[in-house]
Amino acid sequence: MAITLITGGARSGKSLYAEKLALGGASGSPVYIATAQPPEAWGDSEMSARIASHQARRDTRWRNYEEPLDLTGILQKTDGEGARLVDCLTLWLANLMEAERDWRQEGRNLADCLKNQTSAVVLVTNEVGLGIVPDNALARRFCDSAGALNQMIASAADEVYLMVSGLPLKVK
Amino acid sequence: MAITLITGGARSGKSLYAEKLALGGASGSPVYIATAQPPEAWGDSEMSARIASHQARRDTRWRNYEEPLDLTGILQKTDGEGARLVDCLTLWLANLMEAERDWRQEGRNLADCLKNQTSAVVLVTNEVGLGIVPDNALARRFCDSAGALNQMIASAADEVYLMVSGLPLKVK
Amino acid sequence: MAITLITGGARSGKSLYAEKLALGGASGSPVYIATAQPPEAWGDSEMSARIASHQARRDTRWRNYEEPLDLTGILQKTDGEGARLVDCLTLWLANLMEAERDWRQEGRNLADCLKNQTSAVVLVTNEVGLGIVPDNALARRFCDSAGALNQMIASAADEVYLMVSGLPLKVK
Numbered sequence: 001m002a003i004t005l006i007t008g009g010a011r012s013g014k015s016l017y018a019e020k021l022a023l024g025g026a027s028g029s030p031v032y033i034a035t036a037q038p039p040e041a042w043g044d045s046e047m048s049a050r051i052a053s054h055q056a057r058r059d060t061r062w063r064n065y066e067e068p069l070d071l072t073g074i075l076q077k078t079d080g081e082g083a084r085l086v087d088c089l090t091l092w093l094a095n096l097m098e099a100e101r102d103w104r105q106e107g108r109n110l111a112d113c114l115k116n117q118t119s120a121v122v123l124v125t126n127e128v129g130l131g132i133v134p135d136n137a138l139a140r141r142f143c144d145s146a147g148a149l150n151q152m153i154a155s156a157a158d159e160v161y162l163m164v165s166g167l168p169l170k171v172k
Numbered sequence: 173m174a175i176t177l178i179t180g181g182a183r184s185g186k187s188l189y190a191e192k193l194a195l196g197g198a199s200g201s202p203v204y205i206a207t208a209q210p211p212e213a214w215g216d217s218e219m220s221a222r223i224a225s226h227q228a229r230r231d232t233r234w235r236n237y238e239e240p241l242d243l244t245g246i247l248q249k250t251d252g253e254g255a256r257l258v259d260c261l262t263l264w265l266a267n268l269m270e271a272e273r274d275w276r277q278e279g280r281n282l283a284d285c286l287k288n289q290t291s292a293v294v295l296v297t298n299e300v301g302l303g304i305v306p307d308n309a310l311a312r313r314f315c316d317s318a319g320a321l322n323q324m325i326a327s328a329a330d331e332v333y334l335m336v337s338g339l340p341l342k343v344k
Numbered sequence: 345m346a347i348t349l350i351t352g353g354a355r356s357g358k359s360l361y362a363e364k365l366a367l368g369g370a371s372g373s374p375v376y377i378a379t380a381q382p383p384e385a386w387g388d389s390e391m392s393a394r395i396a397s398h399q400a401r402r403d404t405r406w407r408n409y410e411e412p413l414d415l416t417g418i419l420q421k422t423d424g425e426g427a428r429l430v431d432c433l434t435l436w437l438a439n440l441m442e443a444e445r446d447w448r449q450e451g452r453n454l455a456d457c458l459k460n461q462t463s464a465v466v467l468v469t470n471e472v473g474l475g476i477v478p479d480n481a482l483a484r485r486f487c488d489s490a491g492a493l494n495q496m497i498a499s500a501a502d503e504v505y506l507m508v509s510g511l512p513l514k515v516k
Contacts, residue, residue, distance in 0.1 A: 009299060009319065011315070011323070012323075127302045130181070132303065143304050147353065151355070151509055165297075165332060169341070169513070171509070218484070336506050339498055341506070
């Protein structure tokens with residue numbers, strides 16, 4: 001089944017477009033896989049508010065999972081249930097780094113797993129490398145890792161879209 | 173008449189391309205609407221220099237307005253006079269926030285107003301959300317607001333271009 | 345012969361795609377022109393590691409030059425030898441600024457030189473202007489200069505590609 005990667009900047013309409021694709025192509029009810037930790041794990045009210053606004057938009061057709069680390073496991077478990085929407089890979093990368101996991105190996109495992117899915121998967125990610133090079137080493141490392149992960153998943157995807165001002169630009 | 177949104181990064185050739193479009197499609201003389209405050213309002217010589225360089229490029233065919241806040245009013249007032257070029261929405265957003273106006277409502281009003289224009293409008297905006305997430309909350313908020321505003325106006329536009337190294341990439 | 349500009353964000357696959365183009369179109373052996381100073385000139389182990397990883401990827405078919413400043417000279421000197429890959433213009437710009445050279449004039453000279461080459465040239469550059477406007481004046485100036493240089497070279501190029509997650513998006 002089709003694997004689609006949706007990339008773009010902050011507030012470029014990635015999640016909304018990904019939801020449309022997952023709803024449109026679904027047989028069975030769509031599955032939402034959030035890589036954000038559940039809101040109570042955040043002291044951060046800004047992130048909580050963003051999660052709440054995304055949740056409010058999705059109606060009762062969706063089944064919801066929260067999986068900060070084991071994306072491969074949750075995709076295997078939910079394969080066959082309907083289209084899966086993974087939102088988002090950039091937060092997943094941050095979670096992997098925070099947990100000191102080998103993100104390169106996890107990225108390769110995800111790419112391999114995607115090739116074997118029978119139900120569709122739509123994955124959301126972020127472009128973070130098109131600004132001025134950050135002046136702290138950690139941000140530069142994150143920026144490089146996010147770019148490398150995006151390349152791995154784009155390579156495994158059937159279709160890739162860059163969102164610009166809410167509009168999809170087909171890249172693959 | 174056609175509504176065109178030109179977006180892109182810093183120094184990607186947005187204003188120059190927008191000027192070409194406004195000159196090409198105009199019947200009557202084109203109207204330039206700057207959202208930047210007049211130079212004397214800025215202590216900032218960097219911005220003054222940029223405004224001066226844009227002004228120097230435009231010849232005497234243009235009629236010039238400065239309107240930091242009331243874009244809807246100036247568009248209504250100048251409708252029928254020729255193509256209007258609004259440069260730029262990102263500065264308008266900053267002006268609205270500075271003045272503690274409701275930028276979401278103003279954005280919706282602008283989108284509605286654009287749908288009813290009889291003369292062409294070309295609007296310039298900026299992509300600011302494709303770099304690493306800024307580490308201060310104000311910059312993050314501005315980034316998110318700019319993305320949301322771009323989506324509103326792109327949705328109301330007939331054509332949208334992303335400028336890359338001075339070249340237009342058609343998005344809509 | 346064809347002049348190709350490859351632009352994009354950090355870790356978007358620019359160098360790899362540029363290498364493919366240079367290898368594919370070459371008659372004679374390809375020439376690699378690094379604008380980075382040789383590793384021993386850097387105290388910076390991060391940049392050394394990046395240069396080493398790029399070098400390790402290129403096989404013995406390539407002839408390698410390091411030229412931090414005089415790109416026009418090295419292109420003239422190597423014309424006729426095979427396709428040249430210049431990696432990258434953004435570092436070249438930084439080198440010019442560091443050496444207090446007139447980057448605008450050097451950029452115009454490079455654009456003129458490109459128009460007269462008999463062997464192909466592939467140039468790699470970076471998009472750095474699509475994030476939030478940096479809050480220090482030096483970074484803003486660099487960002488503006490990089491955008492202006494990209495426009496000059498894109499204008500002289502026959503083909504321009506924007507790399508997104510390792511995939512080329514044709515802009516010209």
